[in-house]
Amino acid sequence: MSSALETLRRDFGGDIIEPGGAEYESARRSVLASGSPALVLRPGSVGDVQAGVRFAASAGPLLSVRGGGHGFAGFGTNDGGVVIDLSRLASVEIIDTEPHLVRIGGGATWGQVTAALAPHRLAISAGDTKSVGVGGLTLTGGIGWKVRKYGLALDNVTAAEVITANGQVVHASAEENPELFWAVRGGGGNFGIVTAFEFAAHPTTDVFHGKIAFPASQAATVLQGWADYLRAAPEELTSVADFANPAAGGPEAPVEIYVAFDGDDPELAAQAIDPIRRLGTVTGDDIALKPYADTLADGATPPPGIQFVIRNAFVDKESVSEVVQILAEVRASEGSPFIAVRSVGGAVSRVPDDATAYAHRQAELMFVTTIAGPKPVIGAARPALAAIWERLAPHVNGAYANFLASATEEDAAAIYPTQTYQRLAAVKRQYDPGNLFARNHNIRPH
Numbered sequence: 346m347s348s349a350l351e352t353l354r355r356d357f358g359g360d361i362i363e364p365g366g367a368e369y370e371s372a373r374r375s376v377l378a379s380g381s382p383a384l385v386l387r388p389g390s391v392g393d394v395q396a397g398v399r400f401a402a403s404a405g406p407l408l409s410v411r412g413g414g415h416g417f418a419g420f421g422t423n424d425g426g427v428v429i430d431l432s433r434l435a436s437v438e439i440i441d442t443e444p445h446l447v448r449i450g451g452g453a454t455w456g457q458v459t460a461a462l463a464p465h466r467l468a469i470s471a472g473d474t475k476s477v478g479v480g481g482l483t484l485t486g487g488i489g490w491k492v493r494k495y496g497l498a499l500d501n502v503t504a505a506e507v508i509t510a511n512g513q514v515v516h517a518s519a520e521e522n523p524e525l526f527w528a529v530r531g532g533g534g535n536f537g538i539v540t541a542f543e544f545a546a547h548p549t550t551d552v553f554h555g556k557i558a559f560p561a562s563q564a565a566t567v568l569q570g571w572a573d574y575l576r577a578a579p580e581e582l583t584s585v586a587d588f589a590n591p592a593a594g595g596p597e598a599p600v601e602i603y604v605a606f607d608g609d610d611p612e613l614a615a616q617a618i619d620p621i622r623r624l625g626t627v628t629g630d631d632i633a634l635k636p637y638a639d640t641l642a643d644g645a646t647p648p649p650g651i652q653f654v655i656r657n658a659f660v661d662k663e664s665v666s667e668v669v670q671i672l673a674e675v676r677a678s679e680g681s682p683f684i685a686v687r688s689v690g691g692a693v694s695r696v697p698d699d700a701t702a703y704a705h706r707q708a709e710l711m712f713v714t715t716i717a718g719p720k721p722v723i724g725a726a727r728p729a730l731a732a733i734w735e736r737l738a739p740h741v742n743g744a745y746a747n748f749l750a751s752a753t754e755e756d757a758a759a760i761y762p763t764q765t766y767q768r769l770a771a772v773k774r775q776y777d778p779g780n781l782f783a784r785n786h787n788i789r790p791h
C-alpha cells in the first residue's frame with residue numbers, strides 16, 4: 346500500500362484523513378453507522394475522485410462511497426478499508442433555463458439543493474429530509490413530496506458524470522453510454538462514483554403541507570379510505586400515513602396522514618385534501634402554505650449504539666385492501682414496529698418499466714416498518730417482526746433499496762427482479778468487472 350499511498354499523496358488535492366488525525370473521529374462514521382476505515386478520502390475535484398478510485402483499486406477490496414451518509418445499511422463506512430467521502434463535491438449550478446437544467450455535485454444534500462433552487466422558484470422531486478444525500482437517494486429511487494406529480498428523483502435525471510473502476514470519467518445520458526445511464530437510475534452505486542448529476546428541475550410555487558391526525562381506534566377505516574382515495578386523487582397530492590409510532594404511544598399512537606399539495610391555490614388544495622379530512626374524527630390539522638424547501642425536515646444523527654431494523658415492500662392495486670387491513674391489525678399489537686405507508690403511483694407509474702433500472706413502477710403503495718433501539722431491544726423485537734412479515738409476504742412484493750437496513754442476496758433479489766438484475770450485471774461487467782464498488786445492494790458481475 347505504501348507506494349500506492351505515495352502516488353495518492355502526489356495526485357490527490359483533497360483531504361486524506363487517517364486514524365489519529367484531528368478529523369478522523371467524525372469522518373469515520375456515517376450518519377447511521379460507525380466504522381474504523383484505514384483512510385477517509387475527501388476529494389475536492391473530479392481529478393481527486395479519479396486518484397482516490399485508482400488508489401482504492403490498488404489498495405484492496407474494501408471501498409465505501411459516501412454521499413450524504415444516510416444509508417441505513419451502513420455502506421458509507423467500513424472497517425479497515427477506504428472511504429471516499431464526496432461531501433466537498435456539493436455545488437448546485439443552474440446550467441440552462443429552458444428546460445431548467447441543474448448540475449449537482451455527487452456529494453450534495455437535498456437541503457443544499459432546495460436552498461439553492463428556492464430563490465429561482467425551482468424544485469426537483471426528491472425526499473423528505475434536508476440532510477439526506479442526492480447520491481444515495483437518487484441512484485436507487487427518490488420518493489418524496491412531489492413523487493406523484495413529478496416521479497422519482499431518478500426520473501428527473503438527464504445525465505450523470507461517472508468515475509468508473511478504472512478511474513476514467515464516463516458521461517451517461519440518453520445519447521452517451523445509454524446503457525450506463527439506464528443502470529445508474531436504479532442500480533445504485535454499483536457502476537462507479539457519480540461526481541455530478543444533471544437534473545431537469547421544474548418551476549414550483551409554495552405548497553400546502555402538514556399532517557392530519559386521527560385517533561388510533563379509527564386506524565382501519567381511515568387507512569382503507571386513504572388508500573382508496575389516493576388511487577384517483579389529483580397527482581398534485583402526495584401523502585404518507587404514519588402510525589404505531591412508539592414515541593407517541595405505540596398501539597395508542599394517532600394515525601398521522603401527512604400531505605403535500607403541489608400548488609398554492611387554496612381552493613384546489615382544499616378540494617384535494619378535504620376528502621382525507623372526512624375519513625374520521627380529526628384530532629389535529631396543521632396543514633399550511635409554505636415554501637417547498639420548508640417541507641423537508643432537517644434530519645438528525647441518532648446517538649451511538651442505536652440500531653435500526655428497516656424493512657419495506659411494495660403493494661400493487663389488488664393487494665392494497667388486504668395489506669392495509671393487516672397493517673391496521675399489526676398496529677394495535679404490543680411491540681408493533683413503527684409503520685409508514687407512502688403513496689406512489691401517479692407519474693412514477695407512467696414511466697415505462699424498462700426505461701430505468703427502478704423496477705417497481707406499478708405499485709400503488711410502499712410501506713416501511715422500523716424498529717430502533719439498543720441491541721437488546723432490537724433482539725427482543727425480532728421474532729414478532731418476523732411473524733408480521735411472514736403474514737404480509739403473500740400480499741406484498743419487491744423492496745425499495747433506500748429503506749433497507751440489510752444487504753443480503755434476498756434483498757438484492759427483491760430490489761431487482763431477475764430480468765433487471767441480469768441487464769444490470771451486463772453493465773457491471775463492462776464498467777466494474779472486478780466489483781470494486783461492492784458496498785451496496787450488490788450486482789455481481791459474474
Ligand SMILES: Cc1cc2nc3c(=O)[nH]c(=O)nc-3n(C[C@H](O)[C@H](O)[C@H](O)COP(=O)(O)OP(=O)(O)OC[C@H]3O[C@@H](n4cnc5c(N)ncnc54)[C@H](O)[C@@H]3O)c2cc1C
Pocket residue numbers: 375409410411412413414415416417420421431451452471472473474476477478479480481482483484486487488489533534535537538539540644645747748784785
Ligand atoms: C432521515 C432519513 C430520511 C429519509 N427520507 C427519504 C425519503 O423521503 N425518500 C427516500 O426515497 N429515501 C429516504 N431516505 C432513504 C435514503 O434515500 C437512503 O438512506 C439513501 O441511501 C441516503 O443517501 P446518502 O447519499 O445520504 O447516503 P450514503 O450512505 O452516503 O450513500 C448510500 C450509498 O449510495 C451510494 N452513493 C451515494 N452517493 C453516491 C455517488 N455520488 N456516487 C456513487 N454512489 C453513491 C453508495 O453506494 C453509498 O454507500 C431517508 C433516510 C433517512 C436516514
